[in-house]
Structures are given as C-alpha cells and as structure tokens.
Amino acid sequence: MQVSMIVNGEQVSGEIEPRLLLVHFLRDHLGLTGTHWGCDTSNCGACVVWLDGEPVKSCTVLAATASGHEVRTVEGLEREDGELDPVQRGFTECHGLQCGFCTPGMLMTARWLLDRNPDPTDAEIREAISGQICRCTGYATIVRSIKWAAAYEAARREAATADASSNGSAS
Structure with missing residues (x-):
C-alpha cells in the first residue's frame, strides 16, 4: 500500500x-x-x-x-540554524546519556514536556519520562539535563524580554 x-x-x-x-x-x-x-x-x-x-x-x-x-x-x-535544541545541549552538558540507546526517545519526550511546561518539577519530569526505560543512568542525570534545558530556555526568554524592553524604551 x-x-x-x-x-x-x-x-x-x-x-x-x-x-x-x-x-x-x-x-x-x-x-x-x-x-x-x-x-x-x-x-x-x-x-x-x-x-x-x-x-x-x-x-x-x-x-x-x-x-x-x-x-x-x-x-x-536540530534548529534550522544548525544549533542543537536546548534539550540536546542539556543532555550533553549534564551527561544525561551513557550508552545513548534511550536518548532519542528521552529527548523527544523532554522537548514535548518543555513545550507544554517550561518549568517542570523533578516529579513532573519523572512522570513525563516514566514510559521510558534507561538501563544506564539511574535517571538523575536525565532529570538534571531536562532541568538544565528548562533553565537555559528561561534565561533566553528573560534576555529576549530585557532586550525588547531596552529597545522599546530607547525609541
């Protein structure tokens, strides 16, 4: 078919x-x-x-x-400009992977979570990834990686807001 x-x-x-x-x-x-x-x-x-x-x-x-x-x-x-998604960067920065086998599924679930909840708690992250098995990391570094991505995105939003405010007041 x-x-x-x-x-x-x-x-x-x-x-x-x-x-x-x-x-x-x-x-x-x-x-x-x-x-x-x-x-x-x-x-x-x-x-x-x-x-x-x-x-x-x-x-x-x-x-x-x-x-x-x-x-x-x-x-x-991957972003259109070739830059890694913050979730991918978080997994790199916080060693959220070991063998890497579960990583694609974890990345997709993490991106989905952060798109809906930009500041999840550890419990919310653990619930979101509960349908996925990681046999290597014990999940602590995966949770830390997703928290890193959330903080990174929050800092970027804050910087963009500050930049827009300063540009708006300068005119």
Missing part, C-alpha cells in the same frame, strides 16, 4: 506492507536511524516520536496509520 506523511517538515511517501510499523518505516525506508528500536514490546520508549505533536511509541503505530499525518523524529530537533 502507498503511504504519505510529513516527516520533520518534509513530505515523504513510500510503498509498504500494511503491517509495517512506523519505527521500521522511519529507519528502513527513510534512513532516519535516530529513532531506536529497542524492545519489540512497547516497554522501553527508545522509539518515541511525535505524531501530530504528541509523543508515541513508534513500535506501536502502523506506518499506514501515520499516513496523512505529521511525524517528528529526533533528527527534527
């Missing part, structure tokens, strides 16, 4: 078997290997992508179901 969807802002299409999972369409047909396939049971969360702006485990979604919808993968986090 033919599928067509928007992936990371680009229209894509392909001929697939109706039973093909979205994770395999992304990895095998589109070459977007940042989305990891980990457990084959929907328990680990390494395969989290956004489907129409909501995080989903792509191993539980048929590619045919995603046809006509918008998908965002970890490759879509």
Whole structure:
C-alpha cells in the first residue's frame, strides 16, 4: 500500500506492507536511524516520536496509520540554524546519556514536556519520562539535563524580554 506523511517538515511517501510499523518505516525506508528500536514490546520508549505533536511509541503505530499525518523524529530537533535544541545541549552538558540507546526517545519526550511546561518539577519530569526505560543512568542525570534545558530556555526568554524592553524604551 502507498503511504504519505510529513516527516520533520518534509513530505515523504513510500510503498509498504500494511503491517509495517512506523519505527521500521522511519529507519528502513527513510534512513532516519535516530529513532531506536529497542524492545519489540512497547516497554522501553527508545522509539518515541511525535505524531501530530504528541509523543508515541513508534513500535506501536502502523506506518499506514501515520499516513496523512505529521511525524517528528529526533533528527527534527536540530534548529534550522544548525544549533542543537536546548534539550540536546542539556543532555550533553549534564551527561544525561551513557550508552545513548534511550536518548532519542528521552529527548523527544523532554522537548514535548518543555513545550507544554517550561518549568517542570523533578516529579513532573519523572512522570513525563516514566514510559521510558534507561538501563544506564539511574535517571538523575536525565532529570538534571531536562532541568538544565528548562533553565537555559528561561534565561533566553528573560534576555529576549530585557532586550525588547531596552529597545522599546530607547525609541
């Protein structure tokens, strides 16, 4: 069957078997290997992508179901200017990854959380990532990484507001 969807802002299409999972369409047909396939049971969360702006485990979604919808993968986090997303930077700054296998799903969930709650508590972060398993870090550095990204974005917003205020009063 033919599928067509928007992936990371680009229209894509392909001929697939109706039973093909979205994770395999992304990895095998589109070459977007940042989305990891980990457990084959929907328990680990390494395969989290956004489907129409909501995080989903792509191993539980048929590619045919995603046809006509918008998908965002970890490759879509990078900013247009080539700069890393603050969540990606936070994971680097605070050592939020060790083996890196769960990282794409964690990054996608963290970005989704911060887009909805720019100042989450540790408990809110832990709840957001509760559907994902990290076998290496013990989660402390992941939570710290997401908090770093939230603080970084808050500082940028504050600086932009201050800059706009000073520009507005100067005229």
